[in-house]
Structure formats: C-alpha cells, structure tokens
Amino acid sequence: MIRKFVLILGAAGIALTATACNTVKGVGRDIESVGQAGDKAIN
Template sequence: MARHNAFSFAGLGLNGVIMRILSLILALSFFLSACETVKGVGRDVESAGEALDDAIND
C-alpha cells in the first residue's frame, strides 16, 4: 500500500511543489523584464523616428 505524504500535491511531494512555484516566479520575472525591455526599445524607436522627422522637416 502506498504511503501518502501530508505535503504531497498531486503526487509531487513538497519539493515538487516548491520547484513548480519557483519556476513560475522565475518565468514571470523573465516575462515582466522582457515587457520593460520592449517598452524601452519602443520609446527609443519612437524618439529616433521623431528626430528623423524633425531633420527632414528642417
């Protein structure tokens, strides 16, 4: 007969649950940092486009 651990979650055990939570936190942090990076690139491209537009109009 299989023993059930009080800390098991779908048969993963406490270590498996902790690893899943840490993986989720890591993935979310990468996602959020990527969003900030894309925003920064967008601002840079926009300002470069405005500068080019100003140079053409002058």
C-alpha cells in the first residue's frame, strides 16, 4: 500500500516537473518574440 502511494507520488512529481519546464520555455519564447517585435517597431 505504501509502495503504491510512493510510486504515484513520484509519477505525479515527474509529470509536474515536465510541465513546468515546458511552461518556462514557452514564457521565454513569448518574451523573446516581444523583444523582436519591439526591435522591428524601432527600426
């Protein structure tokens, strides 16, 4: 019983970590695109 709980908890932790990494990458891309749009507007 405890072993199943630990496995489920570990799987949930891995899933949340993977999701967080994708979110951070997406935010970075969004910030980069805003910067590029600003550069185009200035030039």
